Structures are given as C-alpha cells and as structure tokens.
Amino acid sequence: MSIPRIALAPGLEISRVLTGLWQIADMERDGRTLDLDAAATAMHPYVEAGLSTFDMADHYGSAEIVAGRYRAARAATTAVQCLTKWVPEPGPVTAEQVRTAVDRARTRLQTDTIDLLQFHAWTFADPRWLDALWMLEAERDAGRITAIGLTNFDTAHLRVAISSGIRVVSNQVSGSLVDTRFTTKLAPYAAAHGVGLLCYGTVLGGFLSERWLGAPEPAWDTLETWSQMKYGRFIRTAGGWAVFQQLLHTLDAVAQKHGVSIATVASRWVLDQPGVAGVIVGARLSHSQHVSETSRLFAFTLDDNDRAAIAAAQAALLPIPGDCGDEYRTPPYLTASGDLSHHLSSFPAPFSTRPGADGRTLALSGTVWEPMAGYSRAVRKGSRIQVSGTTATHGSHAIGGDDAAAQTHFCIDKISGALQSLGGRLEDVVRSRVFVSNVDRDWEAVARAHGERFGHILPANTMVQAKLIGDEYLVEIEVDADVGS
Template sequence: MNHSKYTELAPGLTICRALTGLWQIADMERDGQKVDPFQGAKSMKAYVDAGFTTFDMADHYGSSEEIAGVFRKEYGKDASQLFTKWVPSPNRITKSQVREAVELALTRMQSEAIDLMQFHAWQYSHPSWVDSMFWLQELQEEGLIKHLGLTNFDTAHLSIVVNSGIKVVSNQVCFSLLDQRAGGTMSDFCLKHGVKLLAFGTVAGGFLSEKWLGKAEPVLDESLTWSQMKYKRFIDAAGGWEKFQALLRTLETLAKKHQVSISNVASKWIMDQPAVGGVIIGARLGQSAHIADNQKLFSFELDESDREAIRKIQRELTPIPGDCGDEYRKPPFLTASGDLSHHVESFPAPYPTKEGSDGRTKALSGTIWEDIAGFSRAVRKGNRILVSGTTATHGSKAMGGTDPGAQAHFILDKLEGAIQSLGGKLEDVVRTRIFIRNADQWEPISRAHGQRFAGIQPANTMVRADLIGDEYLVEMEAEAVVGS
C-alpha cells in the first residue's frame, strides 16, 4: 500500500492523496449570494500551506472555478493542482461548444491549461458523449488541457473510452464504506489499464463522523445541506439508520484505538484500496476547515484486525445497486433531490427521425453505411420497432478497439438510442440477434448483453458469422414492441 501523502496520478502530475473538494460552494451560494473570491482563495491557501495542494471543482460548483482563479493569481500558479469538470446538458453537443466550455473554465481559473479536465455524460445512448471525448482529446493535443479524466462513468463505458484509444488518467466516482460499487469490476479494470479512481463521498457528507453517532435519524428535507440530503439517501439505500449506527459504532472503536476521528478511519479505508489515487474531502471555504483532522489521515495505518472489523459490519449493509454513476442515470436516483431535477430538464431523442409516407418513422444514427447502403438505423410502424444490424461504428470510427465486450456495449447503446428516438425503451425489446466473428469471444459479448437486458430477457439468437469490416467483432439487431 502507498501511505505517502502524495502520489503520481499521471506522468508529470503529482497530487495530494487527500484532495479538497469544492462542491459545497454551490450549496453555500444557493441563496444567490456568492462567496467572496478573495476570502475563498485565502481559505484555499491555508490548505496548500498544510500540504493539501490538490483541489477538485466543476463548472456547476457555484463560483468555485473563479475562486480558484483568484487563488492562482494571488498565491502562485504552481502552488497547487486545480482539477475541474465539464458537465454539459444531455443535448446534442457541437465542437465549438466543447471549445467554449474549456475556454470558459480557463478564463475563470485564470490559467493557460487545465491540470485535469473530467467529463460527465448523462446519457450513454446519446452519441454526443463520444464526440465530446474526441474533441476534448483534440484540445488536449492543442495544449489547453494537460490531462483528461472521467467522472461517474461505469465500467462498461470506461472500457469503451479506453479501448477506443482515448487516454484518460482517472475516473471520479462515489466510493465509501456505504457504497462499495467501485471495489469490484471497476477497480479490476482500472488496475489493469492504469486508470486511477478519485473517490468522493468517503465521509458521506459528514454523516460518517462522531457528530451523528447515537443521534436520532434526521428528516430528509431542505434543513439539511445538499450534500447531507444526497448521502442520507445512500444511508437509506444501504439498509437504514439502525445499520448505519452500527457502522458508526464499529468505526468509533477503531478511531479510539488509533486516536483519530471516525471520518479519518472512513477515508483511510478507501484511500488504501488498490485502484484509488486519492480521496476527495469536501470543504466549506471560510466556514469549516478540516485541515488538522485531515492531516491525521497520514498518521496511522489500519491493520488486518481493523480491516476485518470493517468488512464484518459492511456485510450487514445492503449493497448499493448497479455500477458507478448509475445514481445519476437510473432509479433509485441517489441525489440531493431524489431525482435529476437539480441537474437536467429533459433528455432529448438521441437520433433524428423522419416521417415516411406510409405511416412509418425512421431513425438515423449518421454512420457512413446508412447513406452508402440506403437503410435506417431503425424503423417504427405502429407499435413495432425494428433496429437494423448494428456495429460499433460512430461516424467513420470503430469504437471499442479490439475488445469484444466494449464493442458490444457500444452497440447496445446505439440500439437503445434508436429505440428511444422512436418512442420506445429498452424494456420494450422482445428479440435480439447477435452475430459474432470469433466463436471464442462469445462470453464477453453475452455478458454485455446479459448486463443490459437483465430482468428483460428478450428472445435471443447468437451465431458466428463472417462480418463485413475487419475491425468489427460483433453485430446486433433488435425488435421491440412499444407497450409490451
């Protein structure tokens, strides 16, 4: 295990393993009153002076980027590592919009290049997320971005990115004693491909602390901070307040043993996970600083008896369902509001559609083959949707590289996008057909299909076939009956 205070996230990028998260700036400003940027910058300097040199922010974390810009100007451009995120709306995104977003962040942060730009996609079935990643990569090559990362990507789509040749150094995800989703296939993939996890939620909005030990269950309403509202939902999903109190009691015992805080033990556990590059601990700049407490993260080690005590109490919790980032894409929405109302207004159709003269509606995904061969990605007539044989083609690119599972997941995104564009949903699918080039690759393709159609289980056929295009390992088609 790496117990140093610092680690190399990527070549040329050394960070503090306890990052300071500035998402609570948005909560502090929810009454419309902005944080004084000079006072905020002064608070940031106190963290840097204590060795906490790495900060995480986003385009929607209130004025956090502007505060970071003032800090950079007042206290030196090389004093810290400033990470941000771009979280665009789930509409069709243009190349110029990507540049504008990056340039806006640079202006706010008073910087020539972003240390780490992390990208969030709301809807994998909408192809704009793929375009955005390639355009961000172009801006990296231009020198406006030093390193690319992701935030809230699940394992399947991290695999699509990596196997498509897009170099990302990190994936920022929720990872805590309450939420162990990142500890399975996500960590395995990251370790194999050299991607580091940046873990947020390690102290669950402050719930994993002495403050809540033995306390009555709070009411989930606007009296809580946004962060507390969010993580109260995680507590409920993990089994409820009584089980949470049992977890706190176990952590209290370990904290007293090491003469540290419950929050220290909770964050240390995640920091010690092999795929984790750092943990992100929130700060309310100018209101509450945890510098002295955070220093203790590097003053002790958890031994095997500590780890077994934690594993034992974790087995009593209900696992958070799904993969990383699912809380932003499917129920249960583990957000402050319990839905996506604070984040997005609506989700547009992934593909354009055209009405035919005979009552049919066509969906077009824009691949070169649709024009060459004269076909639609999908056609709806009545309540029936037929999706053409689909490969991992995006424009003129083949996605997923030589990984059959990554190609399969990208194809399933396209199938879902076509069906959504015609008024259906994945649950309406009644039949799929899968054609594979190599018989020995059936399992990762089948597992991708099984992951996406779990609980739906349409009729299915898989056959080996000589696919057109050497780069394609799998092709799929689907039939759906809307309202089925």
C-alpha cells in the first residue's frame, strides 16, 4: 500500500503518516539505557513501508541521535525526513543561543540542513518568543534549516506569527476523536494561510485500542508510560471512563466493518479532517513495531454512516477546554504530571521592575519612549495595577501587520506580561479601554479578539475611535487591574 505524501515547503515532502519518536525519552526514563544502534536499525522497516518521515525533539532523549545514526548508515541509498523541535526555556533569547540549538540538532542528526525545525513557546505574555522566530528565520536564510514549523500554537498566536511575516509551514498540535479543538478555529485559519497541521495524540497514548475496550478504569496513578499519564487526563477531562468506553465500542464496530484496528480508525478520522497535513503515530523502536497496522490507514475509507456513528459517540464527550496548546499554558494542565514541573523550573518576569515613589512599583519594557515621555509600562500601588496604552510593537518591530485581530492579541499579551511582572494576571483586569484608528473597518475584528481573551473575565470596557501615533498601529489598549488582598 503506497503511503501518500505532501509538500510542506519547497524541498520538503513528507509522508502523511509520520513516525513519532517521543517514546524514546520514556524508554530512557529513570536511568534506563537504550541500544542506540538497534533503535536506529529498527527505523528501517518504517522507511521500507514508505513511512520515511520521523518526528522528534531536542528533549526526546536520544531521538535525534538515533535518527542521525540511521541517516548516516543509509545516506547513500535511503531518503528520510527528520522533523525536530526546539523547546527553549522562557525568557530572553540571543542569536548565539539559537545558533547553538540549531548546530546541536544538526550534529545529532548528522546533517548540514535540518528538514523542519519546529518551535514551542511556553508563554505568549513574554514577547521574546518572537525574537526566537526571527532568529530562526535567519538560520533558514543561511541554509541551516529548510523550513520553520511551530508546535502547540493556538489560533491567535499562529495569526500573530503569520501576520508579522514569519514564514511558517506547519503547526504540530494535539488532535484526536477526544480532542477536536483543532477543527474549530485553528484548521480553517491554518489552511487559509498555507500552514499544514501535524496532529499527534491521535490514539491517546494507546487508549484508543482494543486493549482498553471493555476494560475496567485504570488506576490513573500507576500507568506505564508518560503518554498514558498525559492522555488519561484528556479522557477524564472529556467526561471520564464510561463515556470513553461508549466511544471505544462505536469505533470497534467501525473497525470490524473495515477489517482494521480501533487505532487505525482513530488516526484515519483525524487524517480526514480539513487542514491536516499529517498524523504522527508513536513508535517504541526496537521494542514493538506497528508498521503493518499503520500502513493500513490508507486501505479503507470512512463512509457517511461511519462518520455519523462516530459523531454520535463524540457528542457524549465534554470538550477539551481552550484552544490548541492551552494544556501547556493554562490550568488544567493536561500533561503527564498535571503541571509543568517536569518541563520548567520557573518563568522569568517579562518586564523589569523597580521601586517608584510613594510606595509604587514600576514595570519597564526598556523602550526609548519610556524615559523620553516619562512613563512606565505599568504601575502598581497597593492592590491596583494600571497599564499604559499598549500597541503591537516589540523592539523595532511592528507586530501583526494590517491584521487588526493579530495586533489586538499581541497588545493583550503585552498587557498580560506587564501584569505578571507586577504580581497580577489578566483575570485581575477590571476595566479595559480600546482605541481603534479605523472603527468602521476594524471594530469587529478588535472586539472579537478582545472577547476571546476577556470573555471569561468581563471587565468594564470602552471602545472609541482615535488617531493613534503611527500609521501602522490599528489598535491601542490600556487596562486597570485590582489584584485584591
């Protein structure tokens, strides 16, 4: 069975089914060692079956090293695509740090040019995530990266990146029959802007399989793998084991009808969704092979009856909250540990602070305008925080181009960063004031973006038309917040 391929970028064509190597980190957990050469050899059956695209990351244990050994051994006869990720700590980033990260991946992968480097940002309240992307652009222009992708970006911030001129070809996000967030806003926006979605978690760490059909609810604190720990949280958030079993029984009927497995039906459903360029199916190299089963993804087609039955079972599930990637940025953290403790040690403040007069604390962004005009990015006195008028700028860059919604999201990000720097958060905002340069054209886009970010907070709000300083600015926002006791 031929595996379809898709072009993500000039010079980068991938299999629509990618083999994920995140489980290598799990296999090396608690000091366990992995035979790297045996793992590299275990990649070959996938390549022979047409599954020549592998997904990995800088923090997936020895995954990049394993892939590099395979490439070195087969370079003369076999073409593979190695998609990796860079997941830096939050905070300031330098060109030297970016070059070091790129060179480390090139060395591990034993290649001059990384096929696709995917970037993850832990927080958007710190605008320095854009610095990293601009520096990756320079690495791509220098020929060390073929293409730039994102991972776990929500729709709003994919929009900010695209409208700011970042040339992104993909966004890797969670996507499954249980987690359908990608289908609502992200997929339509991504498809309209030439960004392919790469969906992981399609089989929920193995929970979408015959093994769990009719099985009693597992002891959630004694699961075998990080993937099971993580996706167990998704199942509980979506309504629990009983409704999940209803979904499994429906999938089992569809699977038996087509002579395939439940996992194959689950992955095929995701692959069929508009905007999805590929699905990522995990592999435990040198331990278990699923090449034949994975290849069956294209041996059948879900018909209208199948889709209707699946939709009826999905209707009993609760939606996973938020947009794509929120599981890594806002509670409830749907991670293996239920928080970010195994990912990060701390979040540095986005802006510097210092004492001011009369018991005030000042947050400063360091722009030339603050000392010239005599103001702070934000001021806290007691429980009150007041944030200055905020436009979509970062350093010398105007953010968001002519996209009023993107500019609004970035303004609110900066406001969130200022609040965090002074011990507050967006939920503490009690009033927002929005100034729009062209109300007739942009009011609705600005209002909708404001609604996305403040809809659960509902502060007092005013929107007015105003002549802003700088023709590139479509919107400016200021807020008042009260952090309480």
